[in-house]
Amino acid sequence: MTNDRRVLIHPDLDSLTGSVAARFLTKLIDILDEEDEAHIVLTGGTVGAATQRAIRDSSARDTVDWQRVHFWWGDERFLPAGHADRNDRQAREALLDSLNLPEANIHAFPTSDDVPDIAEAARVYARELAEWTKEGAIAPKFAITFLGVGPDGHVASLFPGRERYRSDPNTVIAVHDAPKPPPERLSLTMSVINSSDRVWMVLAGSDKASALGLALAGASINEVPVAGVQGRKRTVFFVDGAAARDVPEALIASTY
Numbered sequence: 001m002t003n004d005r006r007v008l009i010h011p012d013l014d015s016l017t018g019s020v021a022a023r024f025l026t027k028l029i030d031i032l033d034e035e036d037e038a039h040i041v042l043t044g045g046t047v048g049a050a051t052q053r054a055i056r057d058s059s060a061r062d063t064v065d066w067q068r069v070h071f072w073w074g075d076e077r078f079l080p081a082g083h084a085d086r087n088d089r090q091a092r093e094a095l096l097d098s099l100n101l102p103e104a105n106i107h108a109f110p111t112s113d114d115v116p117d118i119a120e121a122a123r124v125y126a127r128e129l130a131e132w133t134k135e136g137a138i139a140p141k142f143a144i145t146f147l148g149v150g151p152d153g154h155v156a157s158l159f160p161g162r163e164r165y166r167s168d169p170n171t172v173i174a175v176h177d178a179p180k181p182p183p184e185r186l187s188l189t190m191s192v193i194n195s196s197d198r199v200w201m202v203l204a205g206s207d208k209a210s211a212l213g214l215a216l217a218g219a220s221i222n223e224v225p226v227a228g229v230q231g232r233k234r235t236v237f238f239v240d241g242a243a244a245r246d247v248p249e250a251l252i253a254s255t256y
């Protein structure tokens with residue numbers, strides 16, 4: 001199988017999230033057969049959260065040795081601890097609180113009350129990433145990075161027309177002007193996202209169709225940031241029929 005970007009089309013959101021959950025748990029078991037631990041990057045957003053709930057509700061959930069799984073985030077809203085809009089709070093409620101998972105395995109971005117200076121918060125998370133990064137790598141060995149995709153084609157908190165964020169040589173950036181509220185966010189950079197073994201994007205709804213179609217038709221990363229996403233081994237778009245409206249036929253791997 002090549003590393004070409006693959007599009008898997010599902011009839012609706014529920015079948016999409018159920019399929020991703022089943023694939024995720026199966027892949028994680030395979031990975032843990034080979035590796036001592038697995039590092040996973042979670043995403044914020046509604047489709048990401050629905051996917052997390054589907055993993056939580058899967059009958060196969062507890063076949064995974066969660067003690068050996070670490071969770072990170074692709075981005076975070078720069079808000080105080082426990083704020084309802086924080087991606088880590090939403091992921092804990094949707095999935096992590098249901099897992100037999102050590103707290104030390106949860107690598108959340110700093111909170112705005114703990115580290116009030118957002119630039120320092122970005123440096124704090126970059127240091128934590130570095131603690132788990134092997135010699136010669138730029139980030140921990142992320143087995144799977146989940147990403148939601150915005151209607152404008154943003155992923156994590158990398159938005160169109162903000163070249164300075166995507167080409168930043170650091171691993172974590174502070175975003176001050178996010179068009180998706182809240183404006184202050186922290187985000188992994190594209191190079192870190194693309195250092196992942198696998199990037200799995202989850203998107204549903206007709207409002208995502210244009211961005212996905214443009215990205216797959218060769219739009220620039222500046223215009224449609226998702227166009228710049230490429231995992232080291234696999235890059236998969238899990239979509240529903242509405243989001244797949246503009247996907248070139250040749251790129252459709254499966255329709256369920």
Ligand SMILES: O=C(O)[C@H](O)[C@@H](O)[C@H](O)[C@H](O)COP(=O)(O)O
Pocket residue numbers: 043044045046047048074075076077087147148149150151154155156157180
């Ligand atoms: O912090 C965030 O908001 C997310 O990380 C963001 O990148 C999200 O994944 C997309 O905006 C898609 O969100 P939906 O899945 O809700 O459309």
